[in-house]
Amino acid sequence: MSRADRLRGRIRAQLGWLVERSAAERALISLASLFFAIIVGAVIILISGRVTECSTAAFYLPFTSIGFCYDPVQIYLLLFNGALGSPFLLGEPGLIDPSWSVFNFRFGFTLKETTLLIFTGLSVAISFRAGLFNIGTQGQLVIGALGTALVMVYAAPLVPAGLVGGVVLIILGLAVGAIFGGLYGAIPGLLKAYADANEVITTIMLNFIAANIAFVLVSSVFRDPSSSVVATYEIPDYAQLPSLAFPASSNFSEIGLIAGVFAIAGLYYLLEHTSFGYDIRTSGVQPEAAEYGGVDSKKTIVRSLTISGAFGGIAGALWVLMQTARWESSVPALGFDGITVSILAGNNPIGVLPAALLFGMLKGGAVEVAFQTDVPSDLIGVLRGLIILFVAMPEFFRMIGKRLLGTDGQAPDAGTTDGGDADE
Amino acid sequence: MEVMPMSEDDETLGRATADRSLRSRLTNASYIKRVLAGLAGILALLGVLGLLFPTSVAGDLSRIVFRWSVLVQALRISTPIALAAIGGIFAEKSGVINIGLEGLLIISAFAAVYLTAVLGPDTTIAFIPAIWIGFAGGVLASVVLAWVFAVVCIEFKADQIIAGLAVWLIALGLAPFASTLYFGSRDSGSLGVTIGNWPIVIMIASVAIAWVVLYRTSFGRYIRAAGENPRALDTAGVNVSRIRYAGVLLSGVFAGMGGASLSLTIGLFGGTGETMVEGRGFIAIVAYLFGNYNPLGAFGASLLFGGLEAIQIRLQQLGYAIPDTLVQTIPYIVVILVLAFVGRTRIPKAAGEHYETEE
Numbered sequence: 001m002s003r004a005d006r007l008r009g010r011i012r013a014q015l016g017w018l019v020e021r022s023a024a025e026r027a028l029i030s031l032a033s034l035f036f037a038i039i040v041g042a043v044i045i046l047i048s049g050r051v052t053e054c055s056t057a058a059f060y061l062p063f064t065s066i067g068f069c070y071d072p073v074q075i076y077l078l079l080f081n082g083a084l085g086s087p088f089l090l091g092e093p094g095l096i097d098p099s100w101s102v103f104n105f106r107f108g109f110t111l112k113e114t115t116l117l118i119f120t121g122l123s124v125a126i127s128f129r130a131g132l133f134n135i136g137t138q139g140q141l142v143i144g145a146l147g148t149a150l151v152m153v154y155a156a157p158l159v160p161a162g163l164v165g166g167v168v169l170i171i172l173g174l175a176v177g178a179i180f181g182g183l184y185g186a187i188p189g190l191l192k193a194y195a196d197a198n199e200v201i202t203t204i205m206l207n208f209i210a211a212n213i214a215f216v217l218v219s220s221v222f223r224d225p226s227s228s229v230v231a232t233y234e235i236p237d238y239a240q241l242p243s244l245a246f247p248a249s250s251n252f253s254e255i256g257l258i259a260g261v262f263a264i265a266g267l268y269y270l271l272e273h274t275s276f277g278y279d280i281r282t283s284g285v286q287p288e289a290a291e292y293g294g295v296d297s298k299k300t301i302v303r304s305l306t307i308s309g310a311f312g313g314i315a316g317a318l319w320v321l322m323q324t325a326r327w328e329s330s331v332p333a334l335g336f337d338g339i340t341v342s343i344l345a346g347n348n349p350i351g352v353l354p355a356a357l358l359f360g361m362l363k364g365g366a367v368e369v370a371f372q373t374d375v376p377s378d379l380i381g382v383l384r385g386l387i388i389l390f391v392a393m394p395e396f397f398r399m400i401g402k403r404l405l406g407t408d409g410q411a412p413d414a415g416t417t418d419g420g421d422a423d424e
Numbered sequence: 425m426e427v428m429p430m431s432e433d434d435e436t437l438g439r440a441t442a443d444r445s446l447r448s449r450l451t452n453a454s455y456i457k458r459v460l461a462g463l464a465g466i467l468a469l470l471g472v473l474g475l476l477f478p479t480s481v482a483g484d485l486s487r488i489v490f491r492w493s494v495l496v497q498a499l500r501i502s503t504p505i506a507l508a509a510i511g512g513i514f515a516e517k518s519g520v521i522n523i524g525l526e527g528l529l530i531i532s533a534f535a536a537v538y539l540t541a542v543l544g545p546d547t548t549i550a551f552i553p554a555i556w557i558g559f560a561g562g563v564l565a566s567v568v569l570a571w572v573f574a575v576v577c578i579e580f581k582a583d584q585i586i587a588g589l590a591v592w593l594i595a596l597g598l599a600p601f602a603s604t605l606y607f608g609s610r611d612s613g614s615l616g617v618t619i620g621n622w623p624i625v626i627m628i629a630s631v632a633i634a635w636v637v638l639y640r641t642s643f644g645r646y647i648r649a650a651g652e653n654p655r656a657l658d659t660a661g662v663n664v665s666r667i668r669y670a671g672v673l674l675s676g677v678f679a680g681m682g683g684a685s686l687s688l689t690i691g692l693f694g695g696t697g698e699t700m701v702e703g704r705g706f707i708a709i710v711a712y713l714f715g716n717y718n719p720l721g722a723f724g725a726s727l728l729f730g731g732l733e734a735i736q737i738r739l740q741q742l743g744y745a746i747p748d749t750l751v752q753t754i755p756y757i758v759v760i761l762v763l764a765f766v767g768r769t770r771i772p773k774a775a776g777e778h779y780e781t782e783e
Contacts, residue, residue, distance in 0.1 A: 044598075048605050133585055195764035200523060200585060202763060204706050205756040208698075212753040220747060336593060343586070376604035381597025389572075389590035393580035 025394075026346040032397050033390030034344070034358070041383050042072035045375060075375055082368025083110045083361035108243065108250025110364030111257060112322060117356035118260035119315035120338025121345060122267050123308045128347040129271060130304035131284035136188055136203030137312040138335025139210030140181040144313025146214045147180030148173040148320045149327035150222060152235040161238055169239035170321060177317025178310040184210065185309015189302035199305070207335070215329055224326070231328035241321045251323040259318075261353070263311070268349040280304050312338075333381075337363070340384045343391045359384075494734050496621070500689060502723075502730025503627040504529060504701075507682030508708035509715070509722035510634045511675035517638065517717060518671025519651035519664075519774045520577055521584045524591025525679050526705025528566040532683030533701060534599035536562030537612050537693040545617045545691075555617050555688055562684030563677060569595065570676025574669050581778045592705070600695035610695035615688075623685030627723075630678060634719040647671055651772030654779040664779045679705070703756065710759045717772075725762075729755050 049068035074090075081088050085104030089097050120137050127134035152173045159165040188206060191197040215230060224233045241253035271277035279300045282290035291297050315334060320327060341359050345351030362380050370377040390396070508525045515522035522528075540558030547554045573591050576582045600610040607613060638644040649657040650667040658664050687693045687700065694700035707729055708722075715721025736751040 044601075048602070133589075135589065191760065191764050197760065197763035200589075201706055201710055202760050204703065205759050208703050208756045209753050212749045212756075216747045216750045219749075336596075339589065339593070374605075376601050378597055378601035378604055378610075382594060382601055383597070385590050385592070385594030385597055388593060389576060389582075389587060392586040392590055393576050393582035395582070396576075396580040399580075 023346070023348075026348075027351070029394050029397050030344050030346060030351075030355070030391060032400075033387055036390045037383050037386035038076065040386050041379065042076070044382060045070050045072040045075050045379070048375065070373065070375060075369055075373065078372060079362070079365030079369050081365075082106060082372075083365035086368070103245045103247070105247050105250045106364060106368060108246035108252035109367065110360045111246070112250060112252035112360075113363045114356045114360030115252070115256040115260050115322070116315050116319055116334050117337055117341050117359055118257075118264065118352055119311050119318060120334045121341030121352040121356050122263055122349060123311035123315065123335075124338045124342035125345060125347045125349055125352055126267060126271070126280070126304055126311070127308040128342055129284045130280045130300060131287060132189075132192065132301060132305060132308075133200045134185070134188070134203050134305060134308050135200055135339065136185065136206050136335070137308070137315070137338045138331075138333065139203070139207035140184050140309040140312030141316035141319070141335050142207075142210040142214050142331050143184040143316070144177035144181035145316030145320050145331065146217070146232075146327045147313070148177040148317040149232045149235065151176045152239055152320075153233045153326075156236050156239060161236065163238070166236075166238035166240075169235070170241065173235070173239070173321060174314060174317050177313040177320075179313070181313015181316060182306045182310035185312065186302060186306040189305030192305070193298035193301040211331070214327070218327060218329070227328075229328055229330070231324075232326045234325045235320070237325075239321075240325050241318070253322045256318050256322050260356075263314075264349050264353055267311075271349060276300075276303070337384060340387050343388050491738075494731075494738055496624070497737065498727060498731040498734035499624045499627075500621065500730070501733045502726040503623045503689075504682035504686040505704050505708045505711055505729055506627050506723050506726035507623075507630060507685065508679045508705055509712040509726055510630055510719050511678030511682070512709055513634065513638070513712050513717050513719060513722060514647060514671045514678070515675035516671075516712075516775050517651045517772055518647045518668045519654060519772060519777065519779065520574070520668050520672050521588065521771075521776050522570075522573065522672060522675050523585055523588030523709065524569075524573055524595075524705075525675065525708050526701060526703065527588075527592035527595030528569055528676055528679035529683035529686065529701045529705045529708075530592075530595040530599050530699050531569050532562035532566035532680040533687035533699070534562075534603060534612075534683075534693050534695070535565030536684035537615060537687045537691075538602065538606060540615055540617070540688070541607070541612065545615045553617075555615075555619055559619065559681075559684045559688060562687070563680035566680025566683060567673055567676035570672050570679070574672035577672070578665050578668050578778075584776050596699065599693070599699060603693060603695045607693075612693040612695075615691040618691040619685070619688040623681075623689060626681060626685070630681065631719050631723045634678075638719065643670075648772075650779075651775050654774050658779070658781060664781065668779075679708075682708075707755060707759055710762055714762050729758070732758065 046068050049070040077090055081090060083106070085100065085102075085106040085108075087096055087100040089095060120141065123137045123140065124134060152169050155172060156165075156169060159168050184206065188197075188199045188202040191202050192199045218232055219230045222232050224231055241255050242248070243250060243252055244254045246252045246254070269277075271280060279290065279295045282293065283295055283297055283300050287297060290300075312335060315338075316331075319332075319334070337359060341352060341355045344355040344358070362383060363377075366377040366380045369375050369379070508529055511528070512522055512525050536558045538558075539561035540555050543549065543554040543557060545554055549557060569591060573587060576587045576590075577584050603610050603612055636644075638647065646657060646662050646667045647670070649660075649662075650664050650671065654664045657667070682704075683701070686704070708726070711725035711729065712722040714725035714728075715723070732755055733752075736748070736754065739746065739751070740748055
């Protein structure tokens, strides 16, 4: 009896050490993946510099006369600097631009992207933690955004205009976004739990269905005829989330970011400190063991995908509340970016914050790069995939690590690798 | 996994595969028969309804379904799906789930148009029209990306689902990126030439070849064994990794032909939104699940999806005022229904798992 207890205690200590180590290892892998993705991205920038034509080369291959139109280092500096609103004077005397202020348009744009990415990242993270590859955040975002826009447009005349009415409408809009997104997320959950339909395929199909149905609904029923694109009527000004310190043109509302931080804390608490969170985590790592231990796996699948969808829906609601003030057919691919954010974060809610900020900076910077050079902002789309590819192969980094440390360095523990891989 | 006695490896392997193939042939037969009977029933019902009520929707529908031009149209639409599905069969049968088919389609669709445009759409090089060199270039691009996927999955033991998603997202970013660089926009604009109906011929030939290779050659037996029982294959002295590489690279070849067919049939690349591929790679996955990993079955399922689309186009021409975006949604809904109610096929036992060679 006591021996069993002692054994259990020892195993638990060992496990704690493993988990800690795998968390550190994961962070390291994420950073290394980012680094390698940026290197591959640099090669792509170089190659694309051979495809386009320019009169003077920006970069010469060392020791040769092969010129390239774009210098990758320059592009990345521009990207980083641009994401912050260009505080540094690149290539000029004096390092920092005295006229720069934190509250600039471009940094606001970066933070707006960060805010939206926090929610799509959390949406992906909770499902991945449950062992479910929810690729459907994009569709849940589209449906959530549509629900928010429509309900707010039609509820606006019913509440008094002004601050109070605005607050009521915003809360209503967020709730509607969460409900619409959540219900849409429940569909693949039910299909997975009760019909054994692979969630990767169903969620991707539901993305297409969401985009098409929303488009048809708006273009044939809810369209604002005065708009040149397919879009709903706009929600009133007082019901949009305002920019407090940043310029309004950046579409960034500090309230949204604060909500995002609270959402991170909430999801972290849910996952780590509630019994439902325990069910999710164990089903993600060891589904059979979880079921054996009394976890109702069907219920867990449906619930975690519903919550995941709710976060996607809130992201859609915030997209409407901060940026567009209406649903329009050109919905940005924030749901797919969320996959990268979550994977970079090791599917950990806390990690979503730095990952979202990082990816937000990439997106903000890319716009600046596209503005100043001919490098298309689609570059971010390439980096998005590359980062996932590198994070997907921890073995690659372990091999590099082993080679660097020498063969007798820390031999990777089988337990660590198993645990690490199963989570993803 | 059971350990086999070392002495009778070959015999055991042989018996095991014979057993399994007999069993699977039986289940296959009943499954495919059921599906075929269902389809024949629907067609017969439609035909009877059409004859009885020639002026109704059923009459129009039956006239559409039994029309040669609609069949050609259906074949044309199903070509990229069927080719990608055949590729997916080779990868998954060998034990690597290739969810990145969509990415292979995207990259080959772009590369084919790009190479054709670079060479000049009207030129011929060594008597080969540029468009066919472009076609080959598209296949090559897809094979290169498939090779990266294979290295990541087999060499570095990546999670196949995540790596497959990465392949898709890389292509989804790279093709519009390159298109913007070269053509100045995400859409290439028309090349002015098309490849005609040749892809249909290529697709039908591919279906036949794939079936023969999978079920009538020793290479096909290795492919199936690598996905079902890699240990037995290993003990029989065949390198499992090499077979899996072959499976994934073949998926690159077939999906590459599919992507190149897709873009060169219309003579342009469309890169806005989800690109012109629009989920065909994922539909292909469902097509081969629906077809129970049999190239013939996958072809049938692809033709079903192509047929739905062709009927839809014809209905539009007849003046039925259904919003076309809504009708275009039907294949996606069908995919989900198939997955939920029909597609409970048995996936290869070792698919998705890494295989460590035993010393």
